[in-house]
Amino acid sequence: MNLSASTLRWRVGDAEWQQRVDLAACYRLVALFGWDDLIFTHISARVPGPEHHFLINPYGFMFDEITASSLVKVDVHGNKLDDTPHEINPAGFTIHSAVHAARADAICVLHLHSVNGVAVSAQEAGVLPLSQHSIFVLSSLAYHDYEGVALVEDEKPRLVRDLGDRRFLMLRNHGLLTVGRSVAEAFVAMYFFETTCRMQVGAMSGGQPLRYIAQPIIDGAQAQWEQVTRGAGGGLAWPALLRRLARTNPGHDS
Template identity: 80%
Template structure:
């Protein structure tokens, strides 16, 4: 355990420390699955408690380097709650603060610039009902048009409006975003989102007629998701994902 972890852990609640571990794990898993973009995307998680604080990555660190103690805690105005030698990504703050402020259920917001996700975000039709993975995405999907790098606060209301109450948001010509009640939910949702896009890119490249899934099946996808995960959502797979990560490198826990 690093010296920084020894200094930080006694100063935060047990609930916050667990959230830090889960969020650091999420960063490491995003890197492991190859969805990261150097230092330029971001994942945030709300700190449990009455304050409107959330954790986000230290700007300048690779996702594969992030630890529980290195995460930066900020308020909805972007002010650091704890001292940190790192700043935060200004575009990350714009996107994540908007969603956290608008959605009480948005305990984790995950945004990536994955190659296949960006490719589909540039396709005019967006996500197509081509795979079993896609039906779960399409059952709760919204779109937001590209307005340039997300640096301007006046984009926030449009981002929030377009997201609405959905769990998946395709940022046109930009990337993918998921919202979850937990870090686990947001990560597993992103797994399905990115896999949907990868399958679509490969299917379209085949040059053969495509068979689309019927609308009635998409309409029933959420009920099927609840049944297949036994109501646990992303939490069903999360312990196994942590075991996978621990076998590779458990230093995210420090």
């Protein structure tokens, strides 16, 4: 039997419930920005506490209908820990469990198949230093070669190795992935990643020679990232994003 939102909130406590609310909002914001791919990508968030548990979407739900109570809690082996009839995406579990296990700072892992992101992931040169947005991505970017749909456990160590300590991972011929110290940070990082790709596709379609940003500017972008976000890890923009969501698609916190 499925638990009601009020019952679940009481059972999981305030910290997990807040993580559920933020993650559900993130799913709906991805849909609002047009980055979703029907039901086929995934965002996960670590449950606060000593156990290595995390939350992920119920497989079969559109992103704009996900709620805090519909999210599925799993352990590192993919076993469901909630009283829920919903399954999880096996490819989602492979990717997300690998990153969560390897990175203590990977509180949220966000993976997309956005059109512009996949387009740039298929370009040999990858992300180019063409925009202000791109310098933040390039200062913490890694690449992982395509190995087919992520269903095989054997891929995990290579994915983790390629990601290293970076914030942005371009999955070649596949899509984009960001790691955040919070749901807010992972979302704002993805905004910069996807926007960088969209700007690059636009610039390359113009038929003019491209003007690149110099490497020394990129080298200083990590410090500038913290300055721009005031060290809030994306939290500076998050309240405004939640207000926008409340105006367009309320109900994620149920």
